[in-house]
Amino acid sequence: MKPILALIITKQGALQNGLLALLTTVPQISTVLVAEDADSGLRMLQDHRPRLLLLDMDLPEDGPQAILKQSKSETLHISTIALVDSEPQREKAESLKVDGVLFKGFSATKLISTIEEVVEQ
Helix, strand or coil: CCCEEEEEECCCCHHHHHHHHHHCCCCCEEEEEEECCHHHHHHHHHHHCCCEEEEECCCCCCHHHHHHHHHCCCCCCCEEEEEECCHHHHHHHHHCCCCEEEECCCCHHHHHHHHHHHHCC
16 A cells, blocks of 8 residues: 555644544554644645545534535545544535544544545545
């Protein structure tokens, strides 16, 4: 598997810090970028073209929808994992064609297995 550039888009805090710490230990992931809001996330998608996106569906307003629309465009098909708090968020994420969904509070093992599943699709 070739090295993976990953982008985390989530508000600053424990979730972001935990994801960053964990992803930097995964051998297949060469670089981890972080955006704290939808606008910077959209810019980073276009500028860096990551292979993997971890997106907090709890971002304000229509941020997650705009990000997912961009990540699934024909020029940028990015493997995307949505991080959700509730069943309605999961349903929304799946309707937006994410590649994987994790309920917040997931284990490190579950995150890594989900990453492996979505990047191999």
